[in-house]
Amino acid sequence: MAEGNTIFIGRKNVMSYVLAIVTQFNNSAKEVHIRARGNLISRAVDVAEIARSKFVQGAKVRGISISTDDVPCEDGSVSKVSAIEIILEKL
Amino acid sequence: MAEGNTIFIGRKNVMSYVLAIVTQFNNSAKEVHIRARGNLISRAVDVAEIARSKFVQGAKVRGISISTDDVPCEDGSVSKVSAIEIILEKL
Numbered sequence: 001m002a003e004g005n006t007i008f009i010g011r012k013n014v015m016s017y018v019l020a021i022v023t024q025f026n027n028s029a030k031e032v033h034i035r036a037r038g039n040l041i042s043r044a045v046d047v048a049e050i051a052r053s054k055f056v057q058g059a060k061v062r063g064i065s066i067s068t069d070d071v072p073c074e075d076g077s078v079s080k081v082s083a084i085e086i087i088l089e090k091l
Numbered sequence: 092m093a094e095g096n097t098i099f100i101g102r103k104n105v106m107s108y109v110l111a112i113v114t115q116f117n118n119s120a121k122e123v124h125i126r127a128r129g130n131l132i133s134r135a136v137d138v139a140e141i142a143r144s145k146f147v148q149g150a151k152v153r154g155i156s157i158s159t160d161d162v163p164c165e166d167g168s169v170s171k172v173s174a175i176e177i178i179l180e181k182l
Contacts, residue, residue, distance in 0.1 A: 041133040045173040049159045064155040066177070068140045082136040086157070 005029050009036035009044045017047040021088065022055050031062060031089040037069060041084045048086045062089040096120050100127035100135045108138040112179065113146050122153060122180040128160060132175045139177045153180040 007020050017034070024032050036044035052059045069083045098111050108125070115123050127135035143150045160174045 039130075039133050041136050042130050042173070045132050045157050045175055049157060049173045053159060061157065064157065066136050066140060066152060066155065068144060082133070082140045084136055 005031065006033040006035060007047075009034065009040045009047060011040075014043060014046050014050065017043075018051045018055055021047070021051045025056050025059070025090050029090075031087055034086040034088065035083065037071075037083045038081050041082065044084055044086060048088060052088060056088070056090060058091045059088050060091065062087040096122065097124040097126060098138075100125065100131045100138060102131075105134060105137050105141065108134075109142045109146055112138070112142045116147050116150070116181050120181075122178055125177040125179065126174065128162075128174045129172045132173065135175055135177060139179060143179060147179070147181060149182045150179050151182065153178040 005024060007017055007024075009017055021032050021034070034044050034048050048061065052061065064087070065085050067083050067085075068080050070078045071081045073079055096115060098108055098115075100108055112123050112125070125135050125139055139152065143152065155178070156176050158174050158176075159171050161169045162172050164170055
């Protein structure tokens with residue numbers, strides 16, 4: 001998978017990411033990976049659901065995985081943070 | 092699936108739900124469904140990851156699905172809210 005097909009969810013509003021997904025599918029991507037960590041996981045699900053149901057015709061969820069990432073802190077310690085990856089595909 | 096095997100994630104702390112999952116597996120449940128809506132989706136992923144990796148030996152994620160639920164508001168209108176269901180199974 002090309003890295004360009006991955007959308008990392010941050011603090012922008014939901015529609016910014018929906019637009020990014022629509023753009024990738026319009027550029028003939030077959031699938032788009034949506035990734036998020038921590039509290040942003042809820043926003044990733046919102047983005048996937050809105051893109052799939054309202055903006056990308058024929059899109060469906062191909063797979064979802066969850067994991068635990070190690071995130072280095074400023075003081076040198078490591079925090080564990082939950083992460084999600086949602087794969088949308090267009091048929 | 093028996094309804095008793097479903098854990099609905101609310102505003103309690105993460106470990107309360109982890110404990111509920113451990114209890115269900117100890118009562119010989121083969122699988123536990125974790126459900127959450129809106130901002131609580133992130134907490135559901137935390138709960139699943141902590142239960143799986145630290146507290147339930149041999150547990151793994153059997154499947155994850157996302158959806159959009161219609162939630163009635165007080166004024167009679169209907170809001171759309173994202174939802175997640177994570178199925179943990181013990182082998």
